[in-house]
Amino acid sequence: MSLFANISMEFLVASGIGWVTACGVYLMLRGRSFPVVLGLTLLGYAVNIFIFVMGRLWSAAPPILGQGDVQADPLPQALVLTAIVIGFATTGFVIELALRSRAESGTDHVDGREPGA
C-alpha cells in the first residue's frame, strides 16, 4: 500500500468531482434529449458533492449532538439535502419535457427537428 500512502481523500474528492463534471458537461452537449437528461443528472451529483465538501471533509463526525466531540459542518449538508430532492424533481420535469417535445415534434433532438431537416 505504500504506493498509495501519499494519496489524500481531498485529492480523490476533487478529482472525482472534476471528472463527473466533465462527463456531465460532455453529455449535456449531446443533441438528443436522453443523454442530456443523464448529463444533467451527473452534473447534479457533482454540484451536490461540491457544495457538501465546502464544509471540508470530516471522518466519523456526523453533525449529531452527543455523539463524539467533533461534528461536521451541518450547514452545507442541510443545503444539499433539499438540493438532492429538488434535483430529482428537476430530472422528473426534464424527462417528461423530453417526452412531450418528442410527441410534439416527432424527434428526440433537443432542437425539435432532425439535424439537416
Place this chain on the structure above:
Amino acid sequence: MNPLATIVLLPLVAGTLLCFAFGRDNSPARRLLTALVAGAVTLTALGMLLSLAPQVFAGQTLVAHTDWVPSLGLSIGWRLDGLALMFALLITGIGSLIVLYAHFYLAESDPAGKFYTLLMLFMAAMLGIVMSDNIMLLVVFWELTSVSSFLLVGYWGHKEEARAGARMALAVTGGGGLVMLAGFVLLGQIAGSYELSDILQRGDVIKADPLYPVMLVLILVGCFTKSAQVPFHFWLPEAMAAPTPVSAYLHSATMVKAGIFLLARLYPAVGGTDLFEGIVASFGLATVAFAAWVAIFKHDLKGLLAYSTVSHLGFITFLIGLNSPLSAVAAVFHILNHATFKAALFMSAGIVDHECGTRDMRRLGGLLRLMPWTATFAMTAAAAMAGIPLFNGFLSKEMFFHEAVEATMFWGAAVPVVATFAGVCSMAYSLRLVHDTFFNGSPKDLPADAHPHDPPFGMLAPVALLAVLCVVVGVIPALTYGPLVEVAARALLGGDTPDYHLALWHGFNLPLLMSGVAVVVGAALYVALQRVFRLHGYTPRAFSGKATFTCLIDGLFGFAGRLTARFENGSLQRSLALMVAFAIVLAAAPFWAADTLPGTGPRELMPASPLALAVWVLLLASATMLVLTHHNRFQALVLTGVVGLVTAFTFVGLSAPDLALTQLSVEVVSTVLLLMGLALLPQRTPFESGALRRGRDALLAVFAGGGVAGLTWLMLTRTHESISWFFLDKSLSEGGGTNVVNVILVDFRGYDTFGEITVLGIAGIGVLALLDGFRTRRPDADPDGRRWAYEEQPLLLRVAARVVLPLALLVSAYIFWRGHNVPGGGFIAGLITAVALVMQYMALGQARAEALLHGAAGRRFSRWIGSGLAIAGLTGIGAFWFGRPFLTSAHGHPALPLLGELPLASAAAFDLGVYITVVGATMLTLSVLGAASKEQHG
C-alpha cells in the same frame, strides 16, 4: 392623513380606481358618471390646494415627511411652496377644464373609462413631480408621467401614427428621465441628502464640487427632453396624434412644463453659474427661434401649435437660464400665460377638427361665419400668442424682450436680434392660424357629413373661460396672476424678488419698439409668404429629427438582430456550448488577473483509505464508460445509477448520514422514473456528432471539469471558517433537537425549506401541466425485435409488495419521528414512503395501484402537494399567534404514559408538511408518466 399627500393620492388611488370601475361599461350614463367622478376628484384636489394657498401666500413652505427606506436616505416627502402651488393650481385648474371638454370631445365609441383613468394617473404623476420633496420620489413620478403620457398619446391604439408617436415620446422622455436619474444620484451624493429642503440650502457646496458640470449636464438632458428643447424637440409634434384634450393638457399646459419646472425647482441649488446660463439660455434661445420659424410652415393646425409650444418652451427656458432675478419673474409669468392661451388654442383646434373632420389649414377657411363663438375665442388666444397689446402674452413677451436686451451673455448683440426674429415668426404663425382657419375663403373638400357649427356649451365653455382670462390678465396683470407670480418667483430664486411692476404700460422703450417691429414685420412676412411663395404649396423636406430618430432606432434594432443571429441560430446545443464556454472564461478570469496563483492550502489532509481508493476507481471507470457507451441508453442509465450510488457512499464516508439516506432513496425513484421515460423514447442514440463537434465538446468538458476539480482542491486544503458553529451551539437549546441538519431545515432555515418544498410542488404541477391527458403509444417490441411481455406480475412480487408496504410505512414513520434527533426527517421519510408506493406500482401494475391510491392518473396527488404546503404554511403562521415571526418554532418535552418523555417541537408539524409534499410531488411525477404510457394491447 397629511393634506399634501392626500392631494397626490386622491387622483392616484381614488381617481384611477373609480374611473376604471365606472368606466368599464361604455354606456352614455356611465360615461357621464365617469366624467363626473374625474371632475369631482380634480375639483377636490383644486379645493384642497386653494385651502392651503393662504399659508403659502403668507410665505410658508409646507413640508411633510414619512420614512420610506431610511437606510438609503429615501423618504416620502411632500413640499408645497410658491412654485409647487403655482404648478399644482395649473395642473388641477386646467385639468378640470379638460375633464369637461373631453366629455364632449370623445366619440361615443371611444372608451371613456380608459381615458379618464389614464388622465387621473397622469394628473397624479404631475402633482407628484411638483409636490415631491425627495428627488428620488420625484424621479418616480417623472417616469410615471412618461408612462402615462405614452398610454394617453397611444389612446387611439388602432392608428399607426398614434402608436409610433407614443413610442417616440416614451423613448425620448423616458430615456431622458434615466439620464436625469444619474444626475440626481450625483446631486444627492454631492449635497449629502436627497431632500429638496436640504439640497436647496446647499447651493454653494454643490456649485463648488468638481462633479458639478457632469451632474448639471445629466440633469439638463432630462429637462430638455421633457420640455422638448432643440435637438430633442421632435417627439412633441409627433405626439399630436393624441386626442386633442391630451394635447391641450399634456403638451401645452403640464407635462412639457415638467422640465421647466425642474429647472426652476433646482435653480437655487444648481443655477446662477456661468455654465448654467451658457447652456440653458443658449439652448432656450436656439429653440425659440428655430421652432417659431418651423411653425409657420406647418399646414396641420395641431402641428403649428406643437411647434409654437416648442418655441414658447424655449422662451421660458431662456428666461430661467439667464442670471437675472427679473428674468425669473418673467419666466413664471409666462408659464401661466402660455398655459392659458395655448390650452385655449388646442381646444379650439380640437373643436375645428371635431366639426370639420380635418385640421389641414389648406382645406379650412371662412369658419368665422360658421362658428362665430369658437372663432372669437380662438382669435383672442391667438392674439395673446402673437403678443398683441391688451392680451396677456404681450406682457411676458415685453419682459422677454427686455431681458434679451439686458442679457450679458457671450452671444452679445445677437440675443436681442434673435429674440426679435422669434417675435416676428410668432406673429406670422399666429396670423396664419387665424387667417387660414377663420377667413381666407371657405372650407374645401370637407367630408360629406361635416356641417361645421359652434359646439355644445360644455366644449366651448373651457375655451371661453381661458380666452376671457387672456384679456383680463392682459389688462390687469397685477390683480390677477400677480400674487401667484410673486410667490412662485420667490421660490424659484430661493430669496426675495427684485423690484418689478406687472403692468400693461411701461412707457416708450426698446422692448416696445421690438414688439412693434415683431407685429409689423411678422404680418408682412405672412402676407409675403402667402402671396409670393404660395405657402400652401410648400412641402417639408425629408430631413427632420423624426427621420434621424427613426433611422437611429432602426439601426439599433438591425444591429441587435444581427448580433443575436450571430450567436443564436436556433440550436440549443450551440447556446449551451457558448454558455459553458462563457462560464469557464468567467471563472478563469480572476485567476488570470491575479498576481500569484493560489496554491495548496495549509489544512491537514485526510489520508485515503483503500476502500475510498477502490470507490474512486469505480467512479472514474463507470463515468468514463458512461460517456463512451452512452449510445446504448439502457446501459448508460445503469451506469448513471452507479455514479449515484458512489455519491451516496461518499456521503456515508464523509459524516453525512442524512444525505446518504436521501441520496439512496432518490436514486431508487429517479432510476424508476428514467426507466419509465426511456420506455417511451428511442432505445439508442444515433451516432451523428462529427469528430470536430466531439472534440470541441470534449475540450469544453475537460476545461469545465478541470476547473471545478482545481477549485475544489483549493477550497478543501484551506482552513475552515464557518458560521455553522452557531447552529451546533444553539440546536439543542433553541431548536430542541440533536440532529443539527434537521433542526436547520425545519427551524433555523425553515423559511428556505418552505420555499424549497414550494419549488418541489411547482415542479410537480408543471409535470402535470405538461403531460396531463397525454397518451403516447409504446412500441410493441424492443429495438432487437423482442416483444414486450404483458403477463401478470409474478405472484411472489405481488405478495412481497403487500407485506412490505405496511412495514415500509412503519419505517418511514419511525424515520420521520426520530428525524429531529438522529438521521431522518420529513424529506427522507417522504422519499422512503414514495419508494414503497412505487413498489406497489411495479408489483400490482399501474391500473390497480392507481385505483388503490385514488391517484386519478396523477392528478389527485396535487392535493397531497397542496395539503403538505398548507400544513407547513399554517405551522409557520401559527407563530404569529404568539407574536413571533413566521416559522418561529416552539418545543417541549411532555412526558406521556408508556412512551416516557417525548421531545415535541412545533417544527415536527412543519416537517409533516414537508413529508406530505415530498410524497405528493414524487408520486405525481411517477404516476403522470405511468398514465402516459398506457399499454396499447387489449
